[in-house]
Amino acid sequence: MERYKDGSAARGTVGTESATIALSGREERKAKLKGLVLGCTSSYTDPSFEASDGVLSLGYSGISFASHAASRFGGRFSYCLVDHLSPRNATSYLTFGPNPAVSSSHASPSSCNAAAAPRARTTPLLLDRRMRPFYDVSLKAISVAGEFLKIPRAVWDVEAGGGVILDSGTSLTVLAKPAYRAVVAALSKELAGLPRVTMDPFEYCYNWTSPSGEDADVAVPKMAVHFAGAARLEPPGKSYVIDAAPGVKCIGLQEGPWPGISVIGNILQQEHLWEFDIKNRRLRFQRSRCTH
Numbered sequence: 001m002e003r004y005k006d007g008s009a010a011r012g013t014v015g016t017e018s019a020t021i022a023l024s025g026r027e028e029r030k031a032k033l034k035g036l037v038l039g040c041t042s043s044y045t046d047p048s049f050e051a052s053d054g055v056l057s058l059g060y061s062g063i064s065f066a067s068h069a070a071s072r073f074g075g076r077f078s079y080c081l082v083d084h085l086s087p088r089n090a091t092s093y094l095t096f097g098p099n100p101a102v103s104s105s106h107a108s109p110s111s112c113n114a115a116a117a118p119r120a121r122t123t124p125l126l127l128d129r130r131m132r133p134f135y136d137v138s139l140k141a142i143s144v145a146g147e148f149l150k151i152p153r154a155v156w157d158v159e160a161g162g163g164v165i166l167d168s169g170t171s172l173t174v175l176a177k178p179a180y181r182a183v184v185a186a187l188s189k190e191l192a193g194l195p196r197v198t199m200d201p202f203e204y205c206y207n208w209t210s211p212s213g214e215d216a217d218v219a220v221p222k223m224a225v226h227f228a229g230a231a232r233l234e235p236p237g238k239s240y241v242i243d244a245a246p247g248v249k250c251i252g253l254q255e256g257p258w259p260g261i262s263v264i265g266n267i268l269q270q271e272h273l274w275e276f277d278i279k280n281r282r283l284r285f286q287r288s289r290c291t292h
Helices: 047-051 065-072 100-104 177-190
Strands: 009-022 030-044 076-080 093-096 121-126 135-137 139-144 164-166 173-176 196-199 202-207 223-227 241-245 248-251 253-256 262-264 272-277 282-287
Touching (some): 030 065, 065 093, 076 100, 100 272, 173 177, 177 202, 177 248, 177 253, 196 202, 196 248
Parallel strands (some): 173 253
Antiparallel strands (some): 009 030, 076 272, 121 135, 135 164, 139 223, 241 248
């Protein structure tokens, strides 16, 4: 049985197979990946599996597709996630091997493209055996409206029962209770002028419609996630104060247990390019519209 961080599970038959994949570029080249572990599901515990044709394993383990493909192509893979409410013609993408979009961001200032290219932020990728198959990152702090929040350091420390993982398979960001309470208190304070509404599974939701029927003229407070190495994730407001229904926005975070691991989900990651450099144990990310 395969279990996921959110508690869902799938049961079935597992075997090994080889796969032939097309390589990008002008030439029609192909590569063969041997020894891939494939599973055929016979039952599952989460209805979200019903809408999926399959699950591509990107975790850090000896049997995941990401580990096999990355080891063949320079020890790296990257993905870019579009806004989850984007139209169907806007697609996310996944790349194995060095990504030119990340590489170009390191161009010298004299480069003609350097001025337009966003700079990639870099932080250590903590590939701790105890955290497998998850990608652990070192988070230092969270700020809202420019102020650092009072969150116990233990929340970010694996040794103290905390820690943070970056997970493309989880939609909403889950923060251990002390961090969640500090973040939602700061955000809700800035949004106190809006009428509160109730909408599961969120705790803080607001009627974002003015009497004229248009969106209320309220600025979403800036939130930043501060990683080790001075890397800072500054997601757009729509990634953490999300559209939950027509005219309704909610603080798109969930409370996790403490002690416990916090999870940076895919909605908070959207409109960013993320490169997992497994070989050199580095995580790089930058703002992107996710166009190839």
